[in-house]
Amino acid sequence: MPRLMSCLVAAAALMVATVGARAAEKTVDFTVDGQKIIGTLNLPDGVANPPVVLLLHGFTGSRDELEIPAAKEGIFKRAARMWAEKGIASLRIDFRGSGQSDGKFEDTTLTGQVKDALAALDFLAAGNEVDEDRMALVGWSMGGAVASAVAARSDHDLTSVSLWAPGTNMPAAIALLLGPDVVKQGLASADKPVTAKLPWGAEVALKKGFFESLYAIDPVAEIAEYDEPLLVAVGTKDDVVFPQPLAGQILLDYHEGPEELWVQPMDHAFNAFQGTEMVDALIAKTGDFIAAGMK
Numbered sequence: 001m002p003r004l005m006s007c008l009v010a011a012a013a014l015m016v017a018t019v020g021a022r023a024a025e026k027t028v029d030f031t032v033d034g035q036k037i038i039g040t041l042n043l044p045d046g047v048a049n050p051p052v053v054l055l056l057h058g059f060t061g062s063r064d065e066l067e068i069p070a071a072k073e074g075i076f077k078r079a080a081r082m083w084a085e086k087g088i089a090s091l092r093i094d095f096r097g098s099g100q101s102d103g104k105f106e107d108t109t110l111t112g113q114v115k116d117a118l119a120a121l122d123f124l125a126a127g128n129e130v131d132e133d134r135m136a137l138v139g140w141s142m143g144g145a146v147a148s149a150v151a152a153r154s155d156h157d158l159t160s161v162s163l164w165a166p167g168t169n170m171p172a173a174i175a176l177l178l179g180p181d182v183v184k185q186g187l188a189s190a191d192k193p194v195t196a197k198l199p200w201g202a203e204v205a206l207k208k209g210f211f212e213s214l215y216a217i218d219p220v221a222e223i224a225e226y227d228e229p230l231l232v233a234v235g236t237k238d239d240v241v242f243p244q245p246l247a248g249q250i251l252l253d254y255h256e257g258p259e260e261l262w263v264q265p266m267d268h269a270f271n272a273f274q275g276t277e278m279v280d281a282l283i284a285k286t287g288d289f290i291a292a293g294m295k
Contacts, residue, residue, distance in 0.1 A: 024084060028091070030123040032116055035102035039063060039093035039120065042080040043129060047087045051134035051159070051294040054120050055079065055092040056113070056150075058141030059177075060204060062099030063092040065140065068272045068279060075272060079138075079283045086287055088294075089130050093120050106193040106205040109213035110146060110170065117150045125156055132156070134294045138286060140164040141241065141268065142173075145219040148251070152225035160229040160293030162286045165238055165268050168247050170214040177240070178204075186211035220254050227257035229293045233282055235266030260289070 025042045040063055044050050055076050057065050064074030071078065080090040095113045096103035117137075125132035136159050139147025144166025151161045167173045175183045178196040186194045186208060193205035223230065234241070234248035241247050245263045252259045262285055264270075264278060271278040 025080070028123075030119060032096065032119045035096050037093055037096060037102070037116055037119070038100040039091050040077075040080070041129070042084050042090045042092075044084040044087045044089055047089075049131045050087055050089040051136070051290070052089040052091060052124055052130035053083065053136040053138055053290055054117065054124065055090060056117055056137070056139040056143035056147050057092070057095070057098070058143045060098075060105075060198070060202070061140075061143070063094045065092075066269055066272055068276055070275050075270070075279055076140075078276075078279065079286070082280075082283050083287050083290070086291065088287065088290060091120060091124055093117075106207050107209070108206065109209045110142070110149075110217045111213045113143075113146045114149045114153065114217065117146055118154055121150070121154055121156050134159055136160045136162070136290045136293060138162045138164065138290075139166060142167050142170070145170055145217060148219035148222040148226075149217050151228075152222040158226075158228055160231065160290055161223075161226060162231040162233065162289055163248075163251065164233050164270070164282065164286075165235060165241050166219060166232065166248070166251065167241055168219050168250055170217060170219070173241060174211075174214055183211055183214075220250055223251050224254040224256070226255065229258040229289065230255050231260050231262060231286060231289045233262040233264070233285065235264055235268065235270065237265055237267040237271075240268040 024045055028039050028041045029036050065076035067074050076092045083090055094101040095116050097105040097108045124130055135156055137147050144163040182196040189208045193207045195205045197203050232248040232251050234244040236244050238244050248261055252261055266278045270282050
């Protein structure tokens, strides 16, 4: 009988823990220009009115971001889980046209993504689940370029901004990624999308609006309008945004305020295909930076 009771108690405890874990992470949505944006809100257990960070994914990505093969877990999903363990809530969204959000990817623009992210901050501030006075921002790659503009344009006082391998010259970056001929075709096209092949074999279709928006967002000029804490994390093995650390340093050169350049021997995906060590170091570093800014 005692053994049976012990098993029942253990089973009940496991059930409660499992339910709690599921309840901590939930799908949310809000609308921008009549289109629904889907996100995942991660709330730390037992923390009332927690600080929160908004995560912005990169080009062709989605809200969980790249899956780490060894962990079978997306980098943003992993970051959200680890930060929740430190009492920090997070919202990761699919930009319109990506993931589960409304819209077509071919209609993606940088200016549209900035609008989505600004609306996400408004959504967080309007709710009653997080502290609207302690909101931070994290953006990866093109999401980093978007985050720079969001930091400059948001009506909310962000406690910190962390940019992971951020794009600093978007026209050049996309020309390198897709090829200069594709950019020329895109700028010359009308409403018909231009199809391009990515280095890893996937194909994307993009309209003229996307290519024009590359010139509407200058991350370096945008970050100059933001004067709160800034972390820029770059890798010396990055062959997507390079040369590093020069490409990351330029953001700090034009930013006025507390700042840090974190340089590691990592590629554009933070060595995720080699394991979790560097990814976890980046998440921990960023988590500490976010927490420091929220004190």
